Amino acid sequence: MSKYIYGIDFGTTNSALSIYDEEKKEIISTITVPSLLYFHQEYTANEATNYVVGTHAIAAYLSDGMKGRFIKSIKQILSRSSFIETRIHNKRYNASDLVALILKDLKAKADEIIGLDCQKAIIGRPVFFDDDSAQKDTLAQTRLTKAAKIAGFHEVRFQFEPIGAAFAYEKTIQKKEKVLVADLGGGTTDFTFLILDPANAGNKDRRSDMIASGGIYIGGDSFDSAFMWEKGTPYFGKNTQYEATPGKVLTVPISLFANICSWDKMNFFNGLRIQKDLENYYHYSKRDRKFKNLMTLIDNNLGYSIFQSIEKTKIELSDLQSSRFTYEHMEIEIDEQVTRTQYDAVIEKDIKKISVYLDEFMLKNNIKPEDIDSLFLTGGTSLVGGIQDLFKTKFPHIPVNSGDNFTSVAKGLAYSGYLFEEN
Structure with a gap:
């Protein structure tokens, strides 16, 4: 059975996941979704979910006449200690809960492709979540770690996003x-x-x-x-x-x-x-x-x-x-x-x-x-x-060189499997 690693670039605007096959030593697929959440205005307790993700969030938001709860740029609140939680349909969501909804969506799409429940991920993070604040930076990574666990990832490593981009670029040079x-x-x-x-x-x-x-x-x-x-x-x-x-x-x-x-x-x-x-x-x-x-x-x-x-x-x-x-x-x-x-x-x-x-x-x-x-x-x-x-x-x-501006980081993160080899 093949072993897989997911490289996940959780972005402010868009998020991407690349599936790396460790046996074939290649990326077999990359998925992208806008980092958007929409909670329907009308919701009953017997519904399985009250939210949609990505492009579906945009469609639902518009079809509901822009009346529900639309959330964008969730990554920005990871380092904000002033944000504790928000209530939507009488349910409380903290920062990790909101991020986890997008990670869950990416994971479900990727798991469907490989036919397995992959619990191994390398997640990108900016060099600084917040300027000159070690405390806020720690808070952001702690929240992101919790979000990954909520989403079903139990083996997680972090890599700086520009290093992920560099590893993608490395595949193109001689x-x-x-x-x-x-x-x-x-x-x-x-x-x-x-x-x-x-x-x-x-x-x-x-x-x-x-x-x-x-x-x-x-x-x-x-x-x-x-x-x-x-x-x-x-x-x-x-x-x-x-x-x-x-x-x-x-x-x-x-x-x-x-x-x-x-x-x-x-x-x-x-x-x-x-x-x-x-x-x-x-x-x-x-x-x-x-x-x-x-x-x-x-x-x-x-x-x-x-x-x-x-x-x-x-x-x-x-x-x-x-x-x-x-x-x-x-x-x-x-x-x-x-x-x-x-x-x-x-x-x-x-x-x-x-x-x-x-x-x-x-x-x-x-x-x-x-x-x-x-x-x-x-x-x-x-x-x-x-x-x-x-x-x-x-x-x-x-x-000046450039790759795919929306998937380079995710692909490079997926190439960072060496992080799991560290003692």
Whole structure:
């Protein structure tokens, strides 16, 4: 009977699982799903499940008229100590419970392919779940470990995601290279500098090939949040003024709009107190039309559809010089031309932070540009034009390579079976 290892890249935006056959020494299949959960609005106790995962979550959310509970970017809450649990249909879910639902879905699909209950997995993790916080980092991995066990994995190892990407790239090269790997996902940007050599691909211990690793808590979600802040919030009443007492004009708290720019906050931004505050601000603002959009957004769980429009604009601007940011639903109307120059200005601060961090990473680890034989970029955010420009400008004479931006990490993780050989 063949022995299998699952390489699992649990991502902020998408998740992937690669099935590695240890006897054939090859990957036999790779599965991908969007990292999305949807809990139906209507649910009875005798139903087997009240949720759906991935693309089915999107379909169910839309068919239910966007009325249920839609959750995106779950990975972001792993390191948040402020998140304890959420209630859905009178059931409590903590961070591990939510993550486990996606891992279970991936496992079920993979087990069906091999016809076995595989309990052995190598799960990817960012170099840092949260910037400069060992405590939050430990919390995130503890929660992820618990999620894996809930999902049915009893033999688990962890590997840094950029190292997984590097091992996938190693399968494509012909000679030894010193490679700087940049893994740019939805939540983090991770760097690893290491030696890759096809001759060593089967070695059980690759620790001596790892020269340096580091990361920063900025990714595609950061770009989307910045875009929502600059281009989206004006349509939802940012800077709305209200008059609670005669003659005293105040501005609605800016924190309301910060909360709709971040998915890990928007997912749980629907409490009774918030709803009451919104109603009061709306009343005292003399029923400001744009502020009403904010109430509609929150009351009707429209966040995902708004961020879909933002994502569409981001993707189009990776290839085009202009795009339209459009959204029309339940009296919310957005139609604005956005140029590549404008978009670059919106994400400039985050691009700068990545650039500064990379400089610090190289200086700290004594890596000079001339030490790097090649660059390997992976992750969906690596396709953003500003990111491409950053690396081409910083390393003009170093070839930039890329693999499958959505499966490279999972495949490389599946090649990391040596982790089970450690004492």
